[in-house]
Amino acid sequence: MRQYEINIYSDSNIKDITVFKFNNVTNTQEIMDILLKGELEWSIVNARIVYDDRHLLTAATQAIHQLCSKGKLSTNNIHTELIYRMSPTTNIRDSIKTFGLNIEDNVFYIVLFGATEERIDRVRTLVKGDELKEEESDEALKKQYYPNKYFDSQIARKLYRLPAAAAAAVTNNTSNDNLQLLYKDILNSMAIKGHL
Amino acid sequence: MTDIVVEPTAVPPTVAAAKTVVDLTSLGAMLLSQGAEAKTYRFALNGLDCIVKERFSKKYRHQQLDTKIQAKRHLMEIRNINKCRKHQIPVPALYFVDNISNRIYMEMVDGITVKSFIQQQQQSTNSNNSNEILIKLCLEIGRLIAKMHDNGVIHGDLTTSNILLKNDDIGGNSKIGELLVFIDFGLSYVSVLVEDKAVDLYVLERAFLSTHPDSEQMFDQVIKGYADYSASKTKATLSKLDQVRLRGRKKLAFG
Ligand SMILES: Nc1ncnc2c1ncn2[C@@H]1O[C@H](COP(=O)(O)OP(=O)(O)OP(=O)(O)O)[C@@H](O)[C@H]1O
Ligand SMILES: [Mg+2]
Numbered sequence: 001m002r003q004y005e006i007n008i009y010s011d012s013n014i015k016d017i018t019v020f021k022f023n024n025v026t027n028t029q030e031i032m033d034i035l036l037k038g039e040l041e042w043s044i045v046n047a048r049i050v051y052d053d054r055h056l057l058t059a060a061t062q063a064i065h066q067l068c069s070k071g072k073l074s075t076n077n078i079h080t081e082l083i084y085r086m087s088p089t090t091n092i093r094d095s096i097k098t099f100g101l102n103i104e105d106n107v108f109y110i111v112l113f114g115a116t117e118e119r120i121d122r123v124r125t126l127v128k129g130d131e132l133k134e135e136e137s138d139e140a141l142k143k144q145y146y147p148n149k150y151f152d153s154q155i156a157r158k159l160y161r162l163p164a165a166a167a168a169a170v171t172n173n174t175s176n177d178n179l180q181l182l183y184k185d186i187l188n189s190m191a192i193k194g195h196l
Numbered sequence: 197m198t199d200i201v202v203e204p205t206a207v208p209p210t211v212a213a214a215k216t217v218v219d220l221t222s223l224g225a226m227l228l229s230q231g232a233e234a235k236t237y238r239f240a241l242n243g244l245d246c247i248v249k250e251r252f253s254k255k256y257r258h259q260q261l262d263t264k265i266q267a268k269r270h271l272m273e274i275r276n277i278n279k280c281r282k283h284q285i286p287v288p289a290l291y292f293v294d295n296i297s298n299r300i301y302m303e304m305v306d307g308i309t310v311k312s313f314i315q316q317q318q319q320s321t322n323s324n325n326s327n328e329i330l331i332k333l334c335l336e337i338g339r340l341i342a343k344m345h346d347n348g349v350i351h352g353d354l355t356t357s358n359i360l361l362k363n364d365d366i367g368g369n370s371k372i373g374e375l376l377v378f379i380d381f382g383l384s385y386v387s388v389l390v391e392d393k394a395v396d397l398y399v400l401e402r403a404f405l406s407t408h409p410d411s412e413q414m415f416d417q418v419i420k421g422y423a424d425y426s427a428s429k430t431k432a433t434l435s436k437l438d439q440v441r442l443r444g445r446k447k448l449a450f451g
Binding site: 004006007008009010053054057058061062065068069145184185187188191192195196 | 217218220223241242243244271274275278281289290291292293294295296301303
């Protein structure tokens, strides 16, 4: 579990997020059922497309921006708004479906805005799986905002609608360069959503 | 007697939102430049190394009109940077667009302006080598502008300060043309008119000649690169450029 402050809006009453990552989850169905009843104030995010914690932070910042600028969200609550902001499209239902929790997932992120201890406990009691904590003590990973080893560049390319041809335009690139380029393209497509 | 009904005046959204705006320097941002219409900062947004371009209103102009103009430029900058990116014309990635404070958070390009680079090369002792580098650089600048124009984007403010050259951290492996990045799309617009493209080039020519001594040959290479992109697509623009130059000279001569 990691916590980050978001402080670029002074009069937002939401100022932080808490990030969990789970794998080997065995009760996705149960979580899904409670989620669909609207009883969980959580963002559950598809781990295949999360590059690192900054990626989630960017979506969270955009969710808060939406609230501060328009006075209202595009979706039901700030937690679904984060998922919607992860997506490059303006189709809300599709965004929540593809970037949120899927029934066959056993790896995912959970993000809470303004978490309390009770809500953190609820996450840990409800989710039957392994919380990935071991990497959190690693200073080098912390500096890099925990690159996500479950990130799948092929799935990400598909969901963000970024054909591989775009990245290949620059020759002589190493695979790490290409990954960096893909990440920038992903952030770019989130940033321009709604501005075209 | 009837009561006089006073309609409550709606608070314009920009005023309502204004209190939300936090001065970025109070969060550790570094002010890099203060232009006439925008401030540029370096800032770490959630751990992303960013350049932030923040548009503000000029106080002496009509406030409402000014806000409109600024919003338009803000939007054009976003759209045309994105359009270039889509067509593989090198531009910074956009990270976050904030309509409350008219800020664009974009990728920080680690490098120097082409202006500084040219000045460095012109002072270099190995002039043969630097000549060769500058020729390559200018050819590629021309080619990329042709590509931009071919995709309908007019930059609107082409200068050697608005083109960056990335630091080559791989150690000289990259070709110099791969290190160019175009910035500052605040005056950009969409057009396919030959006249608009020609004026775009003319602006760059004026910038070259006024910023860099003995740069005629360099600009010739820009034109060559532009033509090399596609003779058929650029021919009309380049002959138009001659007319624009003539017009420009007349303007200079007769005021
Ligand atoms: N993405 C970037 N990466 C690195 N440096 C940048 C970036 N964007 C802008 N800069 C730096 O900030 C300066 C000003 O940016 P820009 O030209 O976009 O703003 P401007 O308000 O038009 O400024 P000016 O009036 O000086 O042209 C640039 O000349 C460049 O040195
Ligand atoms: Mg500029």
